[in-house]
Amino acid sequence: xxxxxxxxxxxxxxxxxxxxxxxxxxxxxxxxxxxxxxxxxxxxxxxxxxxxxxxxxxxxxxxxxxxxxxxxxxxxxxxxxxxxxxxxxxxxxxxxxxxxxxxxxxxxxxxxxxxxxxxxxxxxxxxxxxxxxxxxxxxxxxxxxxxxxxxxxxxxxxxxxxxxxxxxxxxxxxxxxxxxxxxxxxxxxxxxxxxxxxxxxxxxxxxxxxxxxxxxxxxxxx
Amino acid sequence: xxxxxxxxxxxxxxxxxxxxxxxxxxxxxxxxxxxxxxxxxxxxxxxxxxxxxxxxxxxxxxxxxxxxxxxxxxxxxxxxxxxxxxxxxxxxxxxxxxxxxxxxxxxxxxxxxxxxxxxxxxxxxxxxxxxxxxxxxxxxxxxxxxxxxxxxxxxxxxxxxxxxxxxxxxxxxxxxxxxxxxxxxxxxxxxxxxxxxxxxxxxxxxxxxxxxxxxxxxxxxxxxxxxxxxxxxxxxxxxxxxxxxxxxxxxxxxxxxxxxxxxxxxxxxxxxxxxxxxxxxxxxxxxxxxxxxxxxxxxxxxxxxxxxxxxxxxxxxxxxxxxxxxxxxxxxxxxxxxxxxxxxxxxxxxxxxxxxxxxxxxxxxxxxxxxxxxxxxxxxxx
Amino acid sequence: xxxxxxxxxxxxxxxxxxxxxxxxxxxxxxxxxxxxxxxxxxxxxxxxxxxxxxxxxxxxxxxxxxxxxxxxxxxxxxxxxxxxxxxxxxxxxxxxxxxxxxxxxxxxxxxxxxxxxxxxxxxxxxxxxxxxxxxxxxxxxxxxxxxxxxxxxxxxxxxxxxxxxxxxxxxxxxxxxxxxxxxxxxxxxxxxxxxxxxxxxxxxxxxxxxxxxxxxxxxxxxxxxxxxxxxxxxxxxxxxxxxxxxxxxxxxxxxxxxxxxxxxxxxxxxx
Numbered sequence: 097x098x099x100x101x102x103x104x105x106x107x108x109x110x111x112x113x114x115x116x117x118x119x120x121x122x123x124x125x126x127x128x129x130x131x132x133x134x135x136x137x138x139x140x141x142x143x144x145x146x147x148x149x150x151x152x153x154x155x156x157x158x159x160x161x162x163x164x165x166x167x168x169x170x171x172x173x174x175x176x177x178x179x180x181x182x183x184x185x186x187x188x189x190x191x192x193x194x195x196x197x198x199x200x201x202x203x204x205x206x207x208x209x210x211x212x213x214x215x216x217x218x219x220x221x222x223x224x225x226x227x228x229x230x231x232x233x234x235x236x237x238x239x240x241x242x243x244x245x246x247x248x249x250x251x252x253x254x255x256x257x258x259x260x261x262x263x264x265x266x267x268x269x270x271x272x273x274x275x276x277x278x279x280x281x282x283x284x285x286x287x288x289x290x291x292x293x294x295x296x297x298x299x300x301x302x303x304x305x306x307x308x309x310x311x312x313x314x315x316x317x318x
Numbered sequence: 319x320x321x322x323x324x325x326x327x328x329x330x331x332x333x334x335x336x337x338x339x340x341x342x343x344x345x346x347x348x349x350x351x352x353x354x355x356x357x358x359x360x361x362x363x364x365x366x367x368x369x370x371x372x373x374x375x376x377x378x379x380x381x382x383x384x385x386x387x388x389x390x391x392x393x394x395x396x397x398x399x400x401x402x403x404x405x406x407x408x409x410x411x412x413x414x415x416x417x418x419x420x421x422x423x424x425x426x427x428x429x430x431x432x433x434x435x436x437x438x439x440x441x442x443x444x445x446x447x448x449x450x451x452x453x454x455x456x457x458x459x460x461x462x463x464x465x466x467x468x469x470x471x472x473x474x475x476x477x478x479x480x481x482x483x484x485x486x487x488x489x490x491x492x493x494x495x496x497x498x499x500x501x502x503x504x505x506x507x508x509x510x511x512x513x514x515x516x517x518x519x520x521x522x523x524x525x526x527x528x529x530x531x532x533x534x535x536x537x538x539x540x541x542x543x544x545x546x547x548x549x550x551x552x553x554x555x556x557x558x559x560x561x562x563x564x565x566x567x568x569x570x571x572x573x574x575x576x577x578x579x580x581x582x583x584x585x586x587x588x589x590x591x592x593x594x595x596x597x598x599x600x601x602x603x604x605x606x607x608x609x610x611x612x613x614x615x616x617x618x619x620x621x622x623x624x625x626x627x628x629x630x631x632x633x634x635x636x637x638x639x640x641x642x643x644x645x646x647x648x649x650x651x652x653x654x655x656x657x658x659x660x661x662x663x664x665x666x667x668x669x670x671x672x673x674x675x676x677x678x679x680x681x682x683x684x685x686x687x688x689x690x691x692x693x694x695x696x697x698x699x700x
Numbered sequence: 701x702x703x704x705x706x707x708x709x710x711x712x713x714x715x716x717x718x719x720x721x722x723x724x725x726x727x728x729x730x731x732x733x734x735x736x737x738x739x740x741x742x743x744x745x746x747x748x749x750x751x752x753x754x755x756x757x758x759x760x761x762x763x764x765x766x767x768x769x770x771x772x773x774x775x776x777x778x779x780x781x782x783x784x785x786x787x788x789x790x791x792x793x794x795x796x797x798x799x800x801x802x803x804x805x806x807x808x809x810x811x812x813x814x815x816x817x818x819x820x821x822x823x824x825x826x827x828x829x830x831x832x833x834x835x836x837x838x839x840x841x842x843x844x845x846x847x848x849x850x851x852x853x854x855x856x857x858x859x860x861x862x863x864x865x866x867x868x869x870x871x872x873x874x875x876x877x878x879x880x881x882x883x884x885x886x887x888x889x890x891x892x893x894x895x896x897x898x899x900x901x902x903x904x905x906x907x908x909x910x911x912x913x914x915x916x917x918x919x920x921x922x923x924x925x926x927x928x929x930x931x932x933x934x935x936x937x938x939x940x941x942x943x944x945x946x947x948x949x950x951x952x953x954x955x956x957x958x959x960x961x962x963x964x965x966x967x968x969x970x971x
Contacts, residue, residue, distance in 0.1 A: 158779060162779045162780065163778075163779050163780025168780065172780070177782060178779075178781070178782060179780075180779055180780055181779075182782075210405065212402075212403050213405050215361070215366045215392070215399075215401070215405065216399065216401055216405035216406075217393075217407070217418070218364075218365070218391070219364055219366075219392060219393075219397055219398065219399040219465070220393075220419035220421070220464065221393050221394075221396075221419060221421050221422065221468060222393055222418070222421060224393075226421065227393075230418070231407060234409050235408070235409060263766070263776050264768070265737060265764070265766055265781075265782070266764050266765075266766065267735075267764065278767070280888060281742070281767070281882070281884040281885050281888055282745055282884070282909075283887075283888065283891075283907070283909035283910065283913070284909075
């Protein structure tokens, strides 16, 4: 069991989810509530990582923040290390390729809230923040939870993009999924099997727990 | 200036040209067909909708003034609104729903006051229930309590009774009437149900395609409509055209030629002699002559004709008379059923009605009248 | 109401700031202890692991190892990968990088690689380094799948391709070929039970792991361009990387290379 790789994977998935919570809520609400021209284009952009092959996606990410790109160069100047092949680069890639997993369930959850409810909340004297906290989030919570769980599980399993953008550097970008791949090539089947089983059970447990929790939450909301 | 003043102007996406006023303690009904913009106007008052141009002032406080770039957001207006769908928060109990409107008070105070309000709307004992566990009528009452909890400067009701059955609605009308005795703020009720408006409102504003056409007491609007359009909107059946043939200012009379029959109308002429004007005579001013006694000459504006249709609805007979002099312009009116029976009224018999002089209401000529100088009826179909 | 909304705003700000703070804390590199990254061609997987372990035992200093195809590693270096040392299986990659300014110098030749035919246990193929039996197996249907590394970016794959061409069976064997991303993956494919064999690195075949899975037969070196394996220090390589670079060129390391079938520069080829 490669504990470093496991910890790396959990950190990557955990930070992705933590950062996607506010991003997903903001974007999900925006798409749910606003009717603007070109909304379909925005939705399509958000959904793009779903349909794009990971290698195509990885390729474009390299173009976007590789060492020769403006973003990559700026990062190098600021932190004296490249954005690609670093954990931060991986996190950035992870945020982008998990966007549809985070935004879509949240958007559906916010769309399901009748518009009159938010209007009624405003008429009750609630500012936008209070409406979000006391009305929208309690009602949209199952969808938000689903979004976070999906993103977490997806990040744990992501391989192609991580490999292309991260480079499988132990301690920095070698996630557990990559480590399994590496162990197989090193003819260390036992280690590979151990890690694969762990990942399988961990993912199953995470998803089961959250479905259980969201059903409880759903029942509470009536 | 106390009370509510509203002026809204907009061309698109929803056309609006509305003026509304409501004094404290008064209930104004906003009446019009679906799509006439009633809900939009209500939402503009509440601050949920921003019109292109407009002013909303309540008790001297400006909530909206587009010219001065003032637009107080909805959550800062003291407005209580009851939505057509009630919009109760499904994850909160009735008590918490009502308490939610009092966010600026400490919790114990909120709970106590919420309980009071629920008691006021006859829901004590049901505070802990969630909206899903309440009937439609109960939900509506929670919505009203929540609106009142805000201590609103104006109470807005958006077709609050449309989703409720008749029996419950009757009960709710009585409760609203009761509540009104203690409410001191202006109340605006939006409804497409004219009867409801007649029952509950002190003033009626008729709305069509975003334009407020007439405001007045329910009686005024339904007996003295400002235009044929209003007459149609308030379901006045007997809408015709006639030519003014003369005036007698000393007796406050105007003479009207209706397809050859001369009518006497009490009231001033809205146009010069010779002009063609639309006119209307509401049901209550059409009197059936007794058939056993011959008609006397003094009877006002007698119109002989033939009964075409008689519909018995409850204890009322709804009759349609085809006048002899203008059979294509039927007069609709109603009498108690026993009167109809006593006079042997049935389809096919001849009968005469009087159009009371003070009931005939003349309106200013519209541009459409210039087309029909022959005095044809303006009803859609017949 | 004002008090509540300010609090809720603060809470929201804090919860948004937490991940950023966590990220920044994590991102602070601990430069005090340098663990240089050594990117090596996949054929060195076992040999280099042993050498590195020895290095750490002797000096107490650690190096990080990353394996892949030489072509892939060269690409990553061009994209800014933070490697300190590159051990390529084909010196062309190193010389190109040197010319383009990514390296400290032109590096040094550290080994000559060899190809073998790998035949897993239970395979119908014979252990024939002349590939005669392989040619027969193509014709008589014994062969269903044969693994080599990807010639596009793996030197061992490219040489395997040359060998097949030399033998004249390249077109015939093409429908049966499976490509590993690097030569280690090719070896893994070859021994996975889904192929009848493959052409892989001698150094891999000599490892205990692969010895247990099958046998191998050396392929004549003249049949392909030589596998001149060159290593180089990259720009930004630190003192530990320098020391490891030196260590690789001296005795305990050279003995290990020899044990894994590499021919060291300047030494005669022993069959």
